[in-house]
Amino acid sequence: MTEFAVSDTIEALNGGLFVSPGFGIHAQRIIDSYELIFVTQGHLDIFEADLAFHLERSQTLLLYPRIRHGGLLPYTADVNFYWAHFRLRDVASSDTTLSVPKVASIRDPEGLTELFCRFISDQESGILDKCSASQLLALMLCMVAGSTEQERPLPSQDRARAARSALVDAVRRYIAAEYRKPISTSEVAQALNYSPDYLERVFRTQEGMSIVDAIHQKRISVARASLHHDVRRNINEIGYECGYSDAGYFRRMFKRLTGLIPREYRSLYACTHINTH
Amino acid sequence: MKGLERAAPDNNTRFVPDELSVAFARPFEIVTAAHIASRYTAKEALPRGRAHRLLFVVEGHLDLDLGGRHIALGTGEALLIGPDAREPLTLSHGTEADFYLLQFVRTEVPADFPRQILKVPDHVAIRNPARLKHLFLMLLEAMRARTGARLILHHLVVLMLCEMASSSRVQRETRARADRLESMASRVDAYIAAHYHESIGTPEIAREFRYNPEYLERAYRTERHMSIREAIHLRRIREARAQLLLQQARGIAEIAALCGFADAGHFRRVFKRAMHMTPHEFRSLNTEHRGGPHPLRAI
Numbered sequence: 001m002t003e004f005a006v007s008d009t010i011e012a013l014n015g016g017l018f019v020s021p022g023f024g025i026h027a028q029r030i031i032d033s034y035e036l037i038f039v040t041q042g043h044l045d046i047f048e049a050d051l052a053f054h055l056e057r058s059q060t061l062l063l064y065p066r067i068r069h070g071g072l073l074p075y076t077a078d079v080n081f082y083w084a085h086f087r088l089r090d091v092a093s094s095d096t097t098l099s100v101p102k103v104a105s106i107r108d109p110e111g112l113t114e115l116f117c118r119f120i121s122d123q124e125s126g127i128l129d130k131c132s133a134s135q136l137l138a139l140m141l142c143m144v145a146g147s148t149e150q151e152r153p154l155p156s157q158d159r160a161r162a163a164r165s166a167l168v169d170a171v172r173r174y175i176a177a178e179y180r181k182p183i184s185t186s187e188v189a190q191a192l193n194y195s196p197d198y199l200e201r202v203f204r205t206q207e208g209m210s211i212v213d214a215i216h217q218k219r220i221s222v223a224r225a226s227l228h229h230d231v232r233r234n235i236n237e238i239g240y241e242c243g244y245s246d247a248g249y250f251r252r253m254f255k256r257l258t259g260l261i262p263r264e265y266r267s268l269y270a271c272t273h274i275n276t277h
Numbered sequence: 278m279k280g281l282e283r284a285a286p287d288n289n290t291r292f293v294p295d296e297l298s299v300a301f302a303r304p305f306e307i308v309t310a311a312h313i314a315s316r317y318t319a320k321e322a323l324p325r326g327r328a329h330r331l332l333f334v335v336e337g338h339l340d341l342d343l344g345g346r347h348i349a350l351g352t353g354e355a356l357l358i359g360p361d362a363r364e365p366l367t368l369s370h371g372t373e374a375d376f377y378l379l380q381f382v383r384t385e386v387p388a389d390f391p392r393q394i395l396k397v398p399d400h401v402a403i404r405n406p407a408r409l410k411h412l413f414l415m416l417l418e419a420m421r422a423r424t425g426a427r428l429i430l431h432h433l434v435v436l437m438l439c440e441m442a443s444s445s446r447v448q449r450e451t452r453a454r455a456d457r458l459e460s461m462a463s464r465v466d467a468y469i470a471a472h473y474h475e476s477i478g479t480p481e482i483a484r485e486f487r488y489n490p491e492y493l494e495r496a497y498r499t500e501r502h503m504s505i506r507e508a509i510h511l512r513r514i515r516e517a518r519a520q521l522l523l524q525q526a527r528g529i530a531e532i533a534a535l536c537g538f539a540d541a542g543h544f545r546r547v548f549k550r551a552m553h554m555t556p557h558e559f560r561s562l563n564t565e566h567r568g569g570p571h572p573l574r575a576i
Contacts, residue, residue: 001396005386006435007302008393049293089391094300102295131395132439135432142429259414264407
């Protein structure tokens with residue numbers, strides 16, 4: 001047995017997944033804990049004190065304790081959001097602080113969903129200990145904070161570099177639009193009218209991965225989202241819709257990127273604990 | 278800030294900061310994290326130093342030599358090796374081994390900091406290996422990412438240690454539950470052995486031990502893979518077989534009553550189901566031809 005002292009500034013209370021019943025409005029209330037809200041589908045309109053927030057999919061909102069908040073508009077039929085309540089313990093001084101923005105657009109929504117799922121399913125099965133709960137919440141806040149981290153600003157005189165970065169964005173946009181089709185570096189290069197070798201080199205220097213890696217990353221992140229939300233969908237079908245016509249190939253790529261096969265991933269992260277009020 | 282605008286002023290407006298500052302103390306510094314998947318057998322020396330080492334086997338097994346102490350680490354098991362191990366550590370594995378290695382250094386949490394003590398067992402079978410596997414993947418991913426808070430890394434390490442700690446807790450609880458079930462089933466068996474010739478059933482036994490009959494029934498079935506009723510019948514039939522041969526003078530109905538069967542017809546049915554012959558056949562088979570050729574073998 002080894003003992004570790006772990007910092008314990010966050011006291012996680014509880015969490016859940018809210019699924020819209022198609023009617024009703026978020027209650028107006030004053031609570032004595034913080035609340036983190038993460039919208040995964042639809043949109044949500046909430047006020048806090050005299051501030052109004054319109055949250056879109058993949059956005060988070062941090063509500064403060066002892067300040068009145070509530071719904072501004074009735075729930076739309078398609079809104080889903082995760083929520084978690086927590087408290088912060090007083091700390092005299094610290095070398096490491098995290099600045100969590102009130103509103104953030106999450107860069108890796110699947111990653112944040114995974115953390116919420118872990119939290120909620122452990123909570124429901126009664127195995128969520130205080131330490132894990134606090135670490136999971138800390139990780140959620142890290143993700144929220146990390147999402148708004150500024151990209152390093154490009155010096156305006158370095159035009160060649162700005163052009164390269166625009167090119168990388170174009171590749172990303174093309175992948176986001178076409179990942180369902182059987183595309184590879186050559187299709188991307190053809191569509192953008194560049195030599196495949198040049199495009200590959202530019203992309204790799206900037207992003208640290210190949211274009212094919214980026215295509216797989218996009219496909220697998222879509223597959224992760226489907227596995228979270230469509231609990232009853234056939235796994236091969238999900239693979240097919242993400243651009244993998246071969247189920248075995250889908251499984252291998254999924255395993256390479258997440259460490260788990262799709263079935264394991266689903267049983268680990270499919271959230272079935274839901275509240276509708 | 279996008280998505281943030283002023284609404285109608287509120288009477289009890291309070292200042293709402295647009296950023297929340299959360300303080301942490303870093304309990305660990307990560308030295309290395311690696312995923313090792315090997316098709317070949319190998320033997321290598323683990324680096325020494327002041328780092329804690331966490332090994333987690335996904336596939337295959339590892340053999341470790343910690344300065345003379347030998348540890349076998351199987352699939353789904355994790356091992357924590359402290360920094361004070363001075364002796365050289367060697368690690369060998371068979372083909373198709375797939376494991377993770379994490380090295381981290383413990384740092385001091387400031388004295389005035391809210392803290393929690395986490396007790397981590399050194400060697401443990403992970404309750405749900407997929408969970409720990411995915412934490413390692415997240416860690417490797419976070420280390421690769423060029424941006425992003427390094428803070429994520431040690432929260433992940435603490436979560437891994439929590440996973441190890443909770444695995445052993447769950448195992449202890451499961452073991453305790455198994456022990457409870459086993460002792461309950463043994464008590465039922467002992468009661469049946471003493472009372473099989475009386476008119477007993479699950480309700481009587483449950484009343485004797487002050488358990489809910491349905492709970493007792495379920496617990497017994499989990500442990501012995503048969504119902505209490507079946508266990509009683511089995512015991513009675515065992516006794517009946519002996520009595521049928523020992524007490525040739527007594528009739529079948531009398532033997533049935535001796536063994537706890539109130540009804541001879543019921544006795545015959547239960548006996549036939551268990552032995553595939555009637556009590557009468559059983560008796561004649563085992564007495565009249567004693568010493569002679571076995572009738573079934575003659576066919």
